[in-house]
Amino acid sequence: MGRIGKVLFSEKQIREKVEGLGKQVSERFSGKVTEASPLLCICILKGALVFTADIMRRIKLPVELDFIRLSSYKSGTETGKVDLLMDLKSDVEGRDILVLEDIIDTGATLAYLKEFLQKRKAASITFCVLVDKTPRRKKELKIDFTGFRLEKDEFIVGYGLDYAEWGRNLPYIGVLER
Ligand code: IMP
Numbered sequence: 001m002g003r004i005g006k007v008l009f010s011e012k013q014i015r016e017k018v019e020g021l022g023k024q025v026s027e028r029f030s031g032k033v034t035e036a037s038p039l040l041c042i043c044i045l046k047g048a049l050v051f052t053a054d055i056m057r058r059i060k061l062p063v064e065l066d067f068i069r070l071s072s073y074k075s076g077t078e079t080g081k082v083d084l085l086m087d088l089k090s091d092v093e094g095r096d097i098l099v100l101e102d103i104i105d106t107g108a109t110l111a112y113l114k115e116f117l118q119k120r121k122a123a124s125i126t127f128c129v130l131v132d133k134t135p136r137r138k139k140e141l142k143i144d145f146t147g148f149r150l151e152k153d154e155f156i157v158g159y160g161l162d163y164a165e166w167g168r169n170l171p172y173i174g175v176l177e178r
């Protein structure tokens with residue numbers, strides 16, 4: 001089991017941030033998505049589950065929801081390798097897509113997903129990430145909406161983020177005590 005060393009983002013801070021992100025996303029797509037062509041939200045399991053559940057309710061537009069499960073390897077030799085563990089159910093061709101992710105670190109996961117969605121001919125791909133951990137970025141990638149920026153290479157848990165499956169149900173985000 002893990003332990004939290006210090007709380008980085010409180011429940012209240014997260015709630016306010018997510019509310020703001022929802023507003024920005026709503027503004028961005030207002031007039032562009034309709035009942036006939038809803039915004040397709042893609043939640044990257046498992047980490048983005050809690051974030052997705054909260055932000056979806058702040059997006060005041062027609063949305064659809066789908067899930068994908070990806071796994072990225074962090075070990076030295078395999079850095080950048082991403083596996084598809086569970087595919088989408090939706091056809092993404094011609095769709096406006098909002099990718100919801102808990103945290104971007106090296107960028108491998110989102111770079112993989114971008115290529116994956118482009119190959120399937122998505123009309124547009126927008127990235128909305130709760131935490132941008134900048135120090136270990138390897139893939140340059142434009143993140144359209146970012147909640148918090150983490151300038152230190154710290155491992156964080158809570159609000160969906162886990163350490164070996166521990167800590168996903170914490171209502172705040174904290175640094176793991178090692
Ligand atoms: P990337 O592919 O290196 O950008 O890593 C992204 C994925 O790594 C995320 O979807 C998380 O599952 C995981 N990850 C990266 N940093 C952390 C962290 O600090 N806490 C928990 N999970 C993390």
Ligand code: MG
Pocket residue numbers: 044045046047048102103
């Ligand atoms: Mg993840």
